[in-house]
Amino acid sequence: MKLGYFAMPVHPLGRTWRETLAEDRAAVILADQLGYHDAFIGEHLTDVHENVTNSMIFLATLIAETRQIKLGTGTTNLSHQHPVLVAANAAMFDHLSGGRFILGVSPGALKTDAEVLGILDEDRNKLFAEAIEVITALWQSESPYDLDVPGNRFKVSTRRTRDLSLGVGVLPKPLQSPRPEIVGTVVAPFSKGVIAMGRQDFHPLSANFLLPQWVATHWPNYAQGRESVRKQADPADWRVARTIFVADSHEEAERYGKRAADSPYRFYYSQMLAKMRMLGRLELFKTSRDQADDEVTLDKVLDDLVLAGTPDEVAEQILALRERIGDFGELVYAGMDWADQRLGRRSMELMAEKVMPAVNAAISPAAAG
Incomplete structure (x- = not known):
């Protein structure tokens, strides 16, 4: 089982933006040094607690400071910009x-982001x-593209202006072939x-933040x-994110990971609980x-x-x-x-x-035998 890293990230008020951005970068650099397989960073435009407005820009600052870790948008909110920009x-x-x-994608769930972009009433x-x-079509196609799918609002072509002798009218292709891995975050039960x-x-x-x-x-x-496309699903392709705190003592883990008033885990879930209550999505914690609804308490969610x-x-x-959810290929540390x-x-x-060496030793074929 691989080990990954994911951060939304969520910070309390009172810290400067420069300070929290530096901390988020330091966490990814540490993950790289420790051998984490990948790091996903989320993005929001209008949340003062989540300080990354564009995950791709943020991750670009880490390319030269990391060696082996894969860098994933977690996610690029595809309703927020034209898909040609994302592809290029x-x-x-x-x-x-x-x-x-790694291209992590989602629609973009935060309503205030949608409102500020003028797409609040859009699907x-x-x-x-x-x-x-x-x-995906652009990465598979050649200029002049001529993408005009019925029902798709995005029409893409360079036919009228392309000049191959000048090298214009051609969009870039990724280095990875046929494309980078595409990852989607799954939130809803029975999605x-x-x-x-x-x-x-x-x-x-x-x-x-989903119950097992x-x-x-x-x-x-x-x-x-x-x-449905006559392919077999491989559990190695399934990532499962969990909220984890590991300490040298049980008492320290309980205090910092759950009970202390200044616990970042407690703050994170107080934010998530309030947001999901506002969105009418408390079922995620039920x-x-x-x-x-009144049985969904902060202490219960933390436990x-x-x-x-x-x-x-x-x-x-x-x-x-x-044992409860089945085999999966990567545990993603939040x-x-x-x-x-x-x-x-x-x-x-x-x-x-x-932790991970112990887990992998326990699930190895030799241990099973």
Whole structure:
């Protein structure tokens, strides 16, 4: 099982933007040094707690300061810009990074982002579907393109102005062939969107703020999508994100990971709980869809969703998770604000150096035999 990193990221008020951006960069650099397989960074335009407005720009600053880690947008919100821009900029990023690029995509869920861009009343899921169709088609096509699919608002051509003798009218292709890996974050229980991912050979990343029982609904749908195009789903392609804090002692893990008033994990889930309540999506935190809203408390959410403990304890919790949801190829560590930089860094170190070796030893064929 591989180890990845994901951050939205979420920071409390009172810290400067420059400071939190530097911290987010330091976390990815540390992940690279520790051997994490990839790092996904989220983006929002209008959230003061989530400070990355464009994940591709942010990740571009890390190309020269990292060596092996793959850099993934987590996600590029496809309703926010023309798909030609995404296709061309992603292709350039792929070359700049030496093929270490992953395109993570989503429609863009934050309503204030949609309003500020003037698309609040648009069907952003439809925008997303149209945009990804154009992006993948451009990477497969040659100039002059002539993309004019019925029902797709994006019409792309350079036929009227192309001049191959001057080298104009041609969009760049990625370094990776036939294209970079495309990853979609899956949030909804029993997601139908993940079926479409399977059909298109995009890879799912199950969100860290979903209860395991809802995460378990994603893989059967993805497998269904693969089967619909006569392909077999490979669990190696499934990423599962979890909120994790590893400490040298059980007491420290419980305090910083759940109970302390200044816990970044507590702050993160207080934000998520408030946002999901506002959006009418508290079911993400419910053990059953008919559970009463007032039973969804912050302490209950922390107990259900934060894997916290010593390396041995966290390894046991990960193995229990795998037993419950099935096999998957990558565990994605959800990064938090470094309220205590020492503890934040130590958790990432223990995760790479102690927890994952123990997990992989336990699930190896030799252990099974």
